[in-house]
Amino acid sequence: MSFVSVSNVWKKYNNRSIIERVNVDILEGEFISIVGASGCGKSTFLRMLLAEETPSRGEIRIDGGAPAKEPNQERGVVFQKYSVFPHLSVRENLIAGEGFVTPFGKLFGAKRRVAVARADEMLERIGLNHVADQFPAALSGGMQQRLAIGQAMSARPRILLLDEPFGALDPGTRIQMHDFLMELRDETNMTVFMVTHDLQEGFKLGDRVLVFDKPRWDPHDPGMYGATITYDFDARDGGIPFQLKEETDVSE
Known part of the structure; x- marks a missing residue:
């Protein structure tokens, strides 16, 4: 049974789709790396998982509960810029x-x-x-x-959300932080979502790698369409793609 269920999620700002038709199920304890080009909605998706923002359409459920309206103690978050007091x-x-x-x-x-x-x-x-x-x-x-x-x-928290957490670190420190994070993850079995621009890092740390991209593109209006999950790789088995969840709404 899925622990995190994302069903037909869209996010719009001023009638512009940032994310569209996102469907994915995550098991408890999985480490999910999220990669893709700048501006393709990765951090927006993370903010919706945090419940800092709500979907324009669709829903995100944690362990079968009602969709959250605001951040709560189930979700912890760490940003690239050190988020401490x-x-x-x-x-x-x-x-x-x-x-x-x-x-x-x-x-x-x-x-x-x-x-x-x-x-x-x-x-x-x-x-x-x-x-x-x-x-x-x-x-x-x-x-x-x-x-x-x-x-x-x-x-x-039951879910740890990481937004480019190691992007500002030097290579040696970054490797140490990888080891540290994996040790904590193994100890707690918490579910982790990590946005990264480093594809190698994504496959090294993640059980699965979700790729966000825009499958629809208008050269006259690049901002017309939003991004979605175009690939879902099982990083534990040499990068074999998962079967993507069937799209439930392709309108607009």
Whole structure:
């Protein structure tokens, strides 16, 4: 049974289709890499998975639940630019991640003590326990990105969404971050969606690689049609394409 179900999803801005006819089913625990040319809707698709934006048509369901209207604790997100709080220490950034699941984002008394203990455990796991009291600006790029992933995971999401998370890192640090992410994924079995411009990275990390492209193109009006999933590769089996879900609406 699919864990994430995307059914006939379209997204328009000012009557311009960005994404159209997107249909895909994802199993729980799968790592999905998303690739494609700039401007073909990859980040828009990620924002809809996050429920930061809602589809213009169609729906996205998580574990059979109702389509989300706004982001919630089921979904954690990490962007290319280090998405941490610069005014908080490394430890307090992780405690803030715990606070995302509370009604007012605040933790007091016993709940805060438990959050501090879990933050210290996460810091050891991500290799930042030695800089727990420093601020993010004092950390290297790779350390800041590890902190961002640790913060996202502190809210204990079922889905981790990554938007070009390693694009700003040097090659050596990038390889270290690949290993770190795969270790965390194996430990938690969370479902991961990662947008990347690096095809090699997509196949290295992903169980499946979704390719977004525009199958319809008007040379007189390049913005007329939106992108969709044109290929769904099984990266675990030498890049063999999955059978794409049947398109349920080809109008417009």
